[in-house]
Amino acid sequence: MEQNDEFQEIRSAVRALCADFPDEYFRTVDAQRGYPERFVDALIQAGWLSAMIPEEYGGSGLGLTAASVIMEEINRCGGNSGAVHGQMYNMGTVLRNGSRAQKETYLPRIAAGELRIQSMAVTEPTTGSDTTKLKTTAVRKEDRYVINGQKVWISRVQHSDLMILLARTTPLAEVRRKSEGMSIFIVDVQEALARGMTIRPIPNMVNHETNELFFDNLEVPAQNLIGEEGQGFRYILDGLNAERTLIAAECIGDGYWFIERATRYANERVVFDRPIGRNQGVQFPIAEVYIEVEAANLMRFEAARRFDAHLSCGAEANMAKYLAAKASWEAANVCLQTHGGFGFACEYDIERKFRETRLYQVAPISTNLIFSYVAEHVLGLPRSF
Ligand SMILES: Cc1cc2nc3c(=O)[nH]c(=O)nc-3n(C[C@H](O)[C@H](O)[C@H](O)COP(=O)(O)OP(=O)(O)OC[C@H]3O[C@@H](n4cnc5c(N)ncnc54)[C@H](O)[C@@H]3O)c2cc1C
Numbered sequence: 575m576e577q578n579d580e581f582q583e584i585r586s587a588v589r590a591l592c593a594d595f596p597d598e599y600f601r602t603v604d605a606q607r608g609y610p611e612r613f614v615d616a617l618i619q620a621g622w623l624s625a626m627i628p629e630e631y632g633g634s635g636l637g638l639t640a641a642s643v644i645m646e647e648i649n650r651c652g653g654n655s656g657a658v659h660g661q662m663y664n665m666g667t668v669l670r671n672g673s674r675a676q677k678e679t680y681l682p683r684i685a686a687g688e689l690r691i692q693s694m695a696v697t698e699p700t701t702g703s704d705t706t707k708l709k710t711t712a713v714r715k716e717d718r719y720v721i722n723g724q725k726v727w728i729s730r731v732q733h734s735d736l737m738i739l740l741a742r743t744t745p746l747a748e749v750r751r752k753s754e755g756m757s758i759f760i761v762d763v764q765e766a767l768a769r770g771m772t773i774r775p776i777p778n779m780v781n782h783e784t785n786e787l788f789f790d791n792l793e794v795p796a797q798n799l800i801g802e803e804g805q806g807f808r809y810i811l812d813g814l815n816a817e818r819t820l821i822a823a824e825c826i827g828d829g830y831w832f833i834e835r836a837t838r839y840a841n842e843r844v845v846f847d848r849p850i851g852r853n854q855g856v857q858f859p860i861a862e863v864y865i866e867v868e869a870a871n872l873m874r875f876e877a878a879r880r881f882d883a884h885l886s887c888g889a890e891a892n893m894a895k896y897l898a899a900k901a902s903w904e905a906a907n908v909c910l911q912t913h914g915g916f917g918f919a920c921e922y923d924i925e926r927k928f929r930e931t932r933l934y935q936v937a938p939i940s941t942n943l944i945f946s947y948v949a950e951h952v953l954g955l956p957r958s959f
Contacts (some may be wrong), residue, residue, distance in 0.1 A: 581643040591620055592651035597923045600653055604781040604926050609733050610657050617648075623661045624685040628669070631677060632685030632793070637882035638662075638816055642823035642874065648829040649827030652923060654930050656782050658929065660692035660730050663816040664738050667694075671801040671809040676760065680736065692734035693763070694817075695787060696810065699726040703943050704959075705740075706752040706807065710789060712741035712759065714803075718793045719743075719759065720811050721770075725787040731773055732783055737761045739794075740810055743803050758806035760798045769793060770876065780929050815877075815887050817938050818895040822874040825898035828931040829867035832905035835924065836912040843914075856912060870897035889952050896944045899934035906931050938951055 577585070595613045603610045615621050625641050627633020641662050645655040668680055668691070683689040703709040710723025721741055733739060737760075767773070770792035773785045801809050817818070837860060840851030850856045862872030874897075877890035906928045910917040917924045935941050949955040 579643075581613070581640060584640060585647055587620075588622065588647035589651060589665055591616055591622075592648060592653060595651075595653060597652050597843050601920060601923055601926060603695070605920070606783055607777075609783055610653070611733075613653065614658055614733070616891065617658060618687040618690075621685075622943060623658060624665075626662055626669075627665055627681050627685045631681035633681070637878070638819055639859045639875065639878035639882055642878050645820050646823040646827035649824045650830050651827075652831060652927070654781075654823045655820070655827075656780070656930065656933070657733075658692065659820050660694060660734070660816070661690060662820055663813045664691045664694050666812040666816055667738055667800065667809060668760065670812060671758075672760075675797070676800065680760070684736075689735045690733065690766050691736040692739070693728060693737035694724040694729035694810075694813065695728045695731075695737055695739045695761075697725060697727045699724060699786070703940065706756070707746065708740065708742060708756070710739075710741040712743050712794070714743070714796065715793075715942060717796050719757075719796060719799065721759075721789045721794060723790040725789075727776065727784050728787050729782060729784040731763060731785050731787065732775070734763055737763055737766075738810075739814070740806055743806075749804075753807045755804050756807045757803050758800045759794050760800060761792075761794055762798075766792055766794075780933050781926075782930075782933070806846075811888070815881060815891040818883060818891040819877040819887070821876065821934055821938065822877065822891075822894035822898035825895075825902035825931060825934055826867060826871045826874055828927060829863065829870070829898070829905040830904040831927060832902070832909035832924070832931075833860060833864050833867065836905075836909040837924075840912050840917075846901070850912070853857050855924065859908045862907050863901060866897075866901040868907060870894065871903040873897050889948065892939070892944045892947050895934070895939065896914075896941060899931075899941075 622644050624633040625636040629635040645659055648655045665684055684691055711723050712719040739759045739761045740756055742755055743757040749755035770790045772788040775785050831877045840856050841849050843850045873894040875893040877887050880887035880890050909924055910928055913924055916922055947959055950957050
């Protein structure tokens with residue numbers, strides 16, 4: 575399962591860092607429902623979370639393909655990139671759409687590890703996947719915007735200094751297209767907490783810090799608007815494609831992790847006087863998911879290649895995320911089944927990774943919404959909603 579691609583240096587370096595954070599580390603953090611602070615600090619210190627920041631702002635200037643390899647390796651080593659991946663795509667939103675002043679203010683400090691931009695607030699409780707109907711409003715008052723509304727499932731806010739917030743600046747009834755009239759803002763989390771934003775954590779199935787957010791007349795300086803007012807949805811779509819591609823890579827990492835564990839155990843575990851892996855009933859499902867992970871991996875690299883080449887990549891990013899999330903989930907099932915009862919024991923880490931990889935069929939976009947995107951935008955079928 576060794577990959578002979580051009581990213582060997584990155585792969586070896588990330589693996590070396592991850593070697594200091596063995597299964598036991600992530601298992602303990604999971605049991606405590608904690609945040610892997612020490613691991614995240616190590617990634618920041620080593621510069622991995624500023625990989626995509628251009629060199630002129632103090633980063634490494636790598637593309638999404640390389641960034642996706644970093645995320646893949648973390649998951650492949652038994653960790654969970656869900657604690658950190660936000661920085662990769664949120665930084666890109668500032669880089670692609672921010673003003674020079676915004677880039678100069680934030681990017682060097684993010685690259686230096688002084689600021690974290692781990693959070694993006696899009697989803698709302700009453701509108702869910704129907705993003706353009708979101709109800710959070712941002713109303714311009716002289717040199718600031720006043721924000722009111724509510725968000726749900728907003729990850730890593732408690733471990734982030736900055737958050738990208740999507741809000742409606744022109745009422746839905748007054749825009750020509752429903753994707754217009756929304757804007758994005760850089761929110762300083764600590765300032766916001768002192769001026770009208772409240773956080774309510776959501777305990778959940780995965781050890782993933784995610785929250786409800788409430789905005790009560792939160793004032794954000796007008797200079798924190800990213801790009802042009804009303805165009806925020808368009809800006810955020812690029813970030814969503816990057817996010818889907820990175821998460822596809824994480825699922826690929828998970829998939830290889832499950833296959834490696836399943837293979838090892840199937841070779842070692844002896845029942846009825848033979849390794850269980852000698853039974854085709856055990857080995858075929860492992861071979862099948864390996865084929866599926868390999869195939870999904872090709873689409874992940876194609877999505878990343880198109881993103882880096884500034885080509886349209888909505889279809890590929892969605893398809894990569896769909897295929898990889900499905901393959902990793904099937905690999906998780908096979909790995910659990912191969913381990914029999916021991917798969918349920920926390921000390922094997924399979925149940926933890928099983929929970930973690932399941933998330934990706936729902937977030938950041940659910941499978942049905944990917945089908946709907948492909949049906950409408952790729953196949954030209956009638957819009958269903
Ligand atoms: C752990 C976690 C972390 C998250 N982190 C973030 C974050 O950091 N920032 C953020 O903004 N959001 C975040 N999300 C939200 C996530 O993006 C949404 O949960 C996801 O997009 C699905 O939206 P929903 O939960 O509102 O489901 P809904 O939109 O209510 O959909 C529920 C189900 O119905 C299906 N469905 C809905 N409409 C249709 C239709 N027309 N046709 C067919 N099927 C349909 C969906 O596919 C889904 O299976 C997170 C979610 C989770 C669970």
